[in-house]
Amino acid sequence: MNNIKTDCPVCRGKNTLEMTSKTEKIPYFGEIMESTLLCAECGYKHSDTICLEQKESVRYSLEINKDNINTRVVKSQTATLSIPELGLKVEPGPKSQGYVSNVEGVLNRFESAIATAIGWAEEEEIKANALKILEKIDHLKNGDEKATLVVEDPFGHSIIVNDAAKHRKLSENEIKELNTGFLTIDK
Ligand SMILES: [Zn+2]
Numbered sequence: 675m676n677n678i679k680t681d682c683p684v685c686r687g688k689n690t691l692e693m694t695s696k697t698e699k700i701p702y703f704g705e706i707m708e709s710t711l712l713c714a715e716c717g718y719k720h721s722d723t724i725c726l727e728q729k730e731s732v733r734y735s736l737e738i739n740k741d742n743i744n745t746r747v748v749k750s751q752t753a754t755l756s757i758p759e760l761g762l763k764v765e766p767g768p769k770s771q772g773y774v775s776n777v778e779g780v781l782n783r784f785e786s787a788i789a790t791a792i793g794w795a796e797e798e799e800i801k802a803n804a805l806k807i808l809e810k811i812d813h814l815k816n817g818d819e820k821a822t823l824v825v826e827d828p829f830g831h832s833i834i835v836n837d838a839a840k841h842r843k844l845s846e847n848e849i850k851e852l853n854t855g856f857l858t859i860d861k
Pocket of ligand 1: 682683684685686687690713714715716717718
């Protein structure tokens with residue numbers, strides 16, 4: 675664990691920004707570094723997960739059930755996460771962050787993104803569809819519904835740590851189709 679204090683770029687506080695970083699070895703994957711910036715003055719926070727090794731592109735998929743909801747998921751900044759059965763996809767964008775979580779944590783992130791989308795949505799149809807997806811996510815957590823979590827990373831810095839997860843290299847076309855953007859919900 676490393677700690678460095680520096681000036682905050684947001685509030686310009688002197689030595690108020692603490693940078694913490696730690697490296698961790700993940701089985702079958704390699705070494706990653708998690709770093710967090712936190713300003714004691716204004717509360718500015720940013721965290722990131724960086725893979726310290728060169729990797730090939732990768733596509734992981736896992737059928738979610740209530741017994742594997744604790745499966746570890748490492749999502750790098752460059753990864754696209756999707757649940758095709760629910761028409762959900764989060765693509766990497768300029769503000770996207772890498773993180774280490776588990777399947778449940780990923781579902782929770784989808785839920786809060788959808789809740790935000792409902793707040794902004796003007797069309798009733800979109801709202802209704804988003805509410806339906808929230809219900810399905812709930813069912814997934816209870817094991818009453820099945821769906822697949824897919825992680826696609828052209829730089830191979832992401833992983834679903836479960837022997838039951840399928841993985842393979844991405845094709846050239848798949849890599850071309852991965853782009854940057856934000857949460858999208860299919861109609
Ligand atoms: Zn600050």
